[in-house]
Amino acid sequence: MSDLESISSAYQTLFSMIEAVEPRVAAATRQELTDQRNSLKLIASENYASLPVLATMGTWMSDKYAEGTVGHRFYAGCQNVDTVESVAAEHARELFGAEYAYVQPHSGIDANLTAYWAILAHKIESPALAEFGVKGVADLSEADWENLRRRFGEQRLLGMSLDAGGHLTHGFRPNVSGKMFHQRSYGTNPETQLLDYDALAAQAREFKPLVIVAGYSAYPRRVNFAKMREIADEVGAVLMVDMAHFAGLVAGKVFTGDEDPVPHADVVTTTTHKSLRGPRGGMILATGEYAPSVDRGCPLVLGGPLANVMAAKAVALAEARTSAFQTYAQNVADNAKALAEGLLNRDATLVTGGTDNHLVLLDVRNFGLTGRQAESALLDAGIVTNRNAVPNDPNGAWYTTGVRLGTPALTSRGFTTSDMDAVADMIVSVLKATTPATTAAGKPGKAKYDLTDDARDASQAEAQRLLDLHPLYPGLEL
Ligand code: DSN
Numbered sequence: 001m002s003d004l005e006s007i008s009s010a011y012q013t014l015f016s017m018i019e020a021v022e023p024r025v026a027a028a029t030r031q032e033l034t035d036q037r038n039s040l041k042l043i044a045s046e047n048y049a050s051l052p053v054l055a056t057m058g059t060w061m062s063d064k065y066a067e068g069t070v071g072h073r074f075y076a077g078c079q080n081v082d083t084v085e086s087v088a089a090e091h092a093r094e095l096f097g098a099e100y101a102y103v104q105p106h107s108g109i110d111a112n113l114t115a116y117w118a119i120l121a122h123k124i125e126s127p128a129l130a131e132f133g134v135k136g137v138a139d140l141s142e143a144d145w146e147n148l149r150r151r152f153g154e155q156r157l158l159g160m161s162l163d164a165g166g167h168l169t170h171g172f173r174p175n176v177s178g179k180m181f182h183q184r185s186y187g188t189n190p191e192t193q194l195l196d197y198d199a200l201a202a203q204a205r206e207f208k209p210l211v212i213v214a215g216y217s218a219y220p221r222r223v224n225f226a227k228m229r230e231i232a233d234e235v236g237a238v239l240m241v242d243m244a245h246f247a248g249l250v251a252g253k254v255f256t257g258d259e260d261p262v263p264h265a266d267v268v269t270t271t272t273h274k275s276l277r278g279p280r281g282g283m284i285l286a287t288g289e290y291a292p293s294v295d296r297g298c299p300l301v302l303g304g305p306l307a308n309v310m311a312a313k314a315v316a317l318a319e320a321r322t323s324a325f326q327t328y329a330q331n332v333a334d335n336a337k338a339l340a341e342g343l344l345n346r347d348a349t350l351v352t353g354g355t356d357n358h359l360v361l362l363d364v365r366n367f368g369l370t371g372r373q374a375e376s377a378l379l380d381a382g383i384v385t386n387r388n389a390v391p392n393d394p395n396g397a398w399y400t401t402g403v404r405l406g407t408p409a410l411t412s413r414g415f416t417t418s419d420m421d422a423v424a425d426m427i428v429s430v431l432k433a434t435t436p437a438t439t440a441a442g443k444p445g446k447a448k449y450d451l452t453d454d455a456r457d458a459s460q461a462e463a464q465r466l467l468d469l470h471p472l473y474p475g476l477e478l
Helices: 003-021 023-037 051-057 079-096 108-132 142-153 176-180 197-207 225-235 247-251 307-320 323-345 371-380 408-412 417-432 453-469
Strands: 100-102 156-160 182-186 211-215 238-242 267-271 282-286 359-363 386-388 402-406 434-438 444-451
Touching (some): 003 023, 051 307, 079 100, 079 282, 079 307, 108 142, 108 176, 108 238, 108 267, 156 197, 182 197, 197 225, 211 225, 323 408, 323 417, 371 402, 371 417, 371 444, 417 434, 417 453
Parallel strands (some): 156 182
Antiparallel strands (some): 100 282, 267 282, 386 402
8 A cells, every 4th residue: 555545545434433423523524635736726824734744743642731830840740741741842943942841822813821820920020029018919918919010011012014914913902911001002104015224213212112013914125133123122121923924934944034033132932834734823032131031831721732743743743854945935025025026927916015924915995996896706616715904004904905814724735826827827717707787776895796607717717727737745545
């Protein structure tokens, strides 16, 4: 039996076990593979983890409680969890050149929340404990505890605005980060739509934040973290970088020098499942100074670590240390550039005029559409994207004026720059063939749309052609 036949046979056996217990879950999981195989996935935050990474998640490591840290657990019998957590952290430190790595966070939000509280613990709590002459918070008098709680609530955070490409966890009111800090946002230059470091420095001088957060979810450019460090140093702020979107480009050495956040930031957070192509989860890198505070992530913020996911992080990080991953990361960036050029050559408008990372932000207003209409029409045509606000978006964060397009997932399938030009052609053809449908009141609506059958059918056929050229998990039959 070939390797591929035996993998298929192992999965078939696993699926018959699941089927015997809950056939609806087995059917939905099988269908998800079919759907993923058949969709042209341009969601910038998604990817396809390798079969070894996926397999590592589905084991009995999931059954073990291991609150605490390696060698200091609140439960007995954690020696194997200690091994996988240590291996994952070792790979992370060596891959990113970090002094310290914490692989327990369950998601990007958990990683950011843990990082914020670790920064507060280091910068606010520890000095307060020394001032009050006690060793830990349990020893504080009620009056000193109230005083410390008030100090936590007085702290300031400066993060990138949502419509410039920042993330909800960078201090926005619907998220806990916007409730725990006094927050202000920095945006981008109104003309160039690029980060304006001088304006950011002026804002930081005036606002004097405890934390400056760099990093983004929808900004199509690289960031100069050396400049961010200078700004943070000038105002005495902690520099935190959320590299969730571009961790794969850092790991793959596409972002080096001033574009690599790790040598410049105090604390770096990330997810592990986007361009890094690991299991769904989070991770924190930090300097030695912040390590003891981050290491208290549990019980500071987190519950029991997911040992099966930490094990899969270790496998994914080992993959990311290979030269094949460096080639992959470079291809992600090359594909994004090819997609941007393909769109620009067909007269599309891109936020910042292009890209030099893994994503492109297409402004759809010159097609006469909202982001919501464009997203839905593209989905009908076999292209999966997500709508996204653009700077100063006239349609707000729900309907939006943009569509975010990312290349990590298609690059994992082996898409090339010429394939990306074909994808650009499909996107523009579909959007040109889409018109806003009018509301009951006869006005142009923001959600409904009409897409011609011909354009939809042509795009679906072209999508299938490209997907067939680059199969997902080739050889795996369920
Ligand atoms: N949901 C992620 C993204 O799509 O960018 C961020 O949380």
